[in-house]
Amino acid sequence: MPEKRFTGQVAIVTGAARGIGEAIATRFVAEGAKVLLVDLLRDVADTATRLGQKSLVCDVVARGAGETIAQAALAAFGRIDILVNNAGIGGSKRLADSDDALxxxxxxxxxxxxxxxxxxxxxxxxxxxxxxxxxSSTFGLAGYPGTTAYAVAKAGVAQFTRQLAGELGPDGIRVNAVAPGVIQTPMTIAHRENPFYMRVVVEPIPLERMGEPADVAGPVAFLASDDAAFVTGVVLPVDGGYLAARHGKL
Ligand SMILES: NC(=O)c1ccc[n+]([C@@H]2O[C@H](COP(=O)([O-])OP(=O)(O)OC[C@H]3O[C@@H](n4cnc5c(N)ncnc54)[C@H](O)[C@@H]3O)[C@@H](O)[C@H]2O)c1
Known part of the structure; x- marks a missing residue:
């Protein structure tokens, strides 16, 4: 059981029905936080019940979603200390194959x-x-062909993190990001059948394995905790060393 760094605090985690978001919510709860789990999927209610927490079915894309989420958290717990923007979708293609809707x-x-x-x-x-x-994502920090709109969005999340750290720093609000590499979740399950992905993205990982959702939850908890009290505007790769050393295994 990790040290309880979030006792008495309230966190909102978007995209928390499963995968990395579920692991982040689980970690916050283990460290004493109360959590509002938000997701498009109705399964989020089961995830929240399992953790003894509250849930909200909400599409983060809908106009006014942030205020709806804030009001739900305030109604459930009376305060909000931490926001984790985790909800996201894959399905990206090379630009030539990406229509306007995608x-x-x-x-x-x-x-x-x-x-x-x-x-x-x-x-x-x-x-x-x-x-x-x-x-964010390692795909937002280094080029990887075939994921263009996703990668551009995740690069935007990294820059947004730096921008907002500057804007909210004077108010005493810290803003950081994680950039996961390959993490085994429902989002990436189909990629494992893709030989190009396995050869280019998985095999070069220096730690020689794919990540688990809990591998991301620990760094998120660190960045949200007072252990990172003087850390803001950082985009932390959580990728088994992929970005640092993907080109050379002896
Ligand atoms: N799995 C990886 O290898 C990996 C790598 C880098 C970054 N990421 C990022 O991590 C985050 C979590 O991904 P995951 O792998 O756990 O994927 P996942 O598909 O397992 O989980 C994503 C969750 O977000 C929810 N969601 C999607 N769109 C939403 C919306 N509009 N409103 C509310 N909820 C919504 C989904 O319903 C789902 O429960 C995403 O932002 C993803 O881009 C994942």
Whole structure:
């Protein structure tokens, strides 16, 4: 059982029905937080019940979603200390094969919704003391062909993190991000059948394995905790060393 760094605190985690979001919510609960789990999927209610927490079925893309989420968290727990923008979708293609609807869906869900939700929830965070953690991707930090709109959105999330750290730092709100590499979740399950993906993205990982959702939850908890009290504007790769050393295994 990890040290309880979040006793008495309230966290919102978007995209928390499963995968990385579920693991982040689980970690916060293990460390004493109360959590509002938000997701499009109705399964989020079961995930929340399992964790003894509250849930909200909500599409983060919908206009006003951030205020709806904030009001649900305040009604359930009376305060909001931490926002984790984790909800996201894959399904990206090379640009030549991306129609307008796909580009719009990927940018809106993975980037624009993060800006809008954060704009609406951040006024409810304590000043000083609020914390925001965004979920970017290694695909947003280095080029990987065939994932263009997704990668551009995730690069936007990384830059948004730096921008907002500057804007909210004077209010005592820290803003950081994780950039996961290959993590085994429902989002990536189909990729494992793709030989190009396995050869280019999985085999070069220096730690010689794919990540688990809990591998991301630990760094998110660190960034949200007082252990990172002087850390803001950082985009932390959680990738088994892929970005650092993917070109050379002896
Ligand atoms: N799995 C990986 O290898 C990997 C790598 C880098 C980044 N990421 C990012 O991590 C985050 C979590 O991904 P995951 O792998 O757990 O995927 P996942 O598909 O297992 O989980 C994503 C969750 O977000 C929810 N969601 C999607 N769109 C939503 C919306 N509009 N409103 C509310 N909820 C919505 C889904 O219903 C789902 O429960 C995503 O932002 C993803 O881009 C994942």
């Amino acid at each position: 580009i719009e869906r990927l940018i809106d869900t993975n980037l624009s919704a993060v800006l809008r939700v954060t704009r609406e929830i951040s006024p409810h965070l304590p000043r000083p003391g609020g914390r925001i953690v965004n979920v």
